[in-house]
Amino acid sequence: MNLSATPRTLVVVAHPDPGSSRITVGLADAVRDLDHVTVHDLSAAYPDGRIDVEREQALLRAHDRIVWQFPWHWYSVPAVLKTWIDEVLAYGFAYGTGGTALHGKTLRLVTSTGAPEEAYAPDGRNRFTMAQLMAPLDATAHLTGMRLAEPLVLFGARLVSDVELKAHAEQYRTLLAA
Ligand SMILES: Cc1cc2nc3c(=O)[nH]c(=O)nc-3n(C[C@H](O)[C@H](O)[C@H](O)COP(=O)(O)O)c2cc1C
Structure with missing residues (x-):
């Protein structure tokens, strides 16, 4: 842990098809220029899907705060991030x-x-809250000795206007810059 200097943040961006992404790519672009922030796009780094585990572990060691940035797929992380978790951790x-x-x-x-x-509620279409569905990731953070920060979730992505996306991106920038 780097106690003496400004904390360094590693943003691991995991989208299986960045060319089709509006939200994930838009948010990653919004924080790319921040000081002390490294945006690391897995699809760009590993177009063939083969992860360099030592490189990823070195990146993790070199940063104090880790962000996993991804689209919510089938109530979980996309396969590209699951593979990263399986191999790197x-x-x-x-x-x-x-x-x-x-x-x-x-x-x-x-x-x-x-x-x-509203779909993420006991009486909603998806039956569970996001906090409940994120429990395996919470357990992963706990097992690996990381403190889980408050997640940042953009709901209803398809209906989000450009103005709303910009406001959300500003919120994201503020969080990372804090
Ligand atoms: C394979 C797949 C699975 C998805 N699963 C879910 C899901 O479980 N719950 C949900 O609310 N949205 C789901 N979605 C919608 C995505 O979360 C949404 O399109 C994404 O967050 C938009 O971000 P992007 O523009 O970066 O792709 C899914 C989309 C895809 C392609």
Whole structure:
């Protein structure tokens, strides 16, 4: 943990098809120029889908705050981020004997959904709240010694106007700059 200087933030952007993305790519572009922020787009870094685990682990070690930025797919993270989690958060690095590399870091989930916020409720179409559905990610943060920050969720992505998206991007910038 880098206590003496400004915290460094790594934004891991995980979209399976950035060419079709309005929200994820738009939000990533909105924070790219911030000081102390590294925007790391998995699709651009690994067009063949093969993740360089050592490179990813070195990036994680070099930052204090980690952001996973992704579209909400099937009540979870997209496959590209699940594969990244499976491979990068390895035994001896992120958990298990000697696995302390992420201890003391902060993890923030930044995501967007197609469904509106009211669908994510016990009596709504999706039956569960986002906090409930994010429980496996909360457990992942806990096991790996990271503090889970308040997630930033943009609901009803398809109906979000350009003005609303810009306001949300400003909120995201403010969070990362804090
Ligand atoms: C394969 C797939 C699965 C999706 N699953 C969900 C879902 O479980 N819940 C939901 O609210 N939206 C779901 N959506 C909608 C996306 O979350 C939404 O289109 C996305 O957040 C928009 O961001 P983008 O412009 O970066 O793609 C899904 C979309 C796709 C393509």
